Amino acid sequence: NSFTGQTFETVENAFCRIVNASNNSEVARYNLSAQGGHTAMIMAKVYRHNNEWKMHAIGETASGRTFHDLMPAIAPHA
Template identity: 45%
Template sequence: MSINLQKGQKVDLTKDNPNFSNIVVGLGWDPVRENKGLFGGLFGGSAPQIDCDASVIMLEDGDRFIRKEDLIYFGNLKGEGINHTGDNLTGDGDGDDEQIIVKLNEVPQRIKKLVFVVNIYDCIKRKQHFGMIQNAFIRIVDKSNGKEFLKYNLSDNYNEKTALIAGEIYRYNGEWKFAAIGEGTRDASLSDLVRKYI
């Protein structure tokens, strides 16, 4: 049975599940539909084309980003123990919009935390922000059986925020835990987000 988390909650991933090592981190969102014109409400309106990108920042001791290879995103899909399945340009459709496969037992010992972030591509030029997004979530699925282990719905007001720190998977006393973060930021790009950890 899936665990529904609230902002700030933490949950053990491997302490009671030693074989829980091959996981899918799914991130999803939907553009808010705009009702324009006389018949807008009648026909469901249109949704803006918003290109959200999910990424993983791999951190060493002291929450430090050290190596450029430790940033997993649409331009670098593979890292040690991590595989990004690719970019979704619109957010249309049900379910996960982007997925990141993590083999926890293959993540190098030097990595202490995996930070899962979502940013809006070219947000300044396009004048887009997360107030134009709804139904955002991060979830973890056991890849071996396809069962959802946990889900965190990001339900805060993210108006004028251009990036989200969705959640973190981190080492604690030799085990892996997940923290529901849900922090919106005004970072204009993935590079700006990464600079927080340099």
């Protein structure tokens, strides 16, 4: 999220990525600048299932400056 409230469309080359640290491979990459006037991105849900780490890609834009502001957008993915 952008704590200042600046939208990602005004940030040149704004992106976010998730990397697997064990082999340095890129798991997911989101181009934040190309998706419009939002201030946050709900990228993925990371969780444990049967003693293994799992990731579910979401890629949903949202608006909010803080975690608390984003809770209504995050809650459906919990």
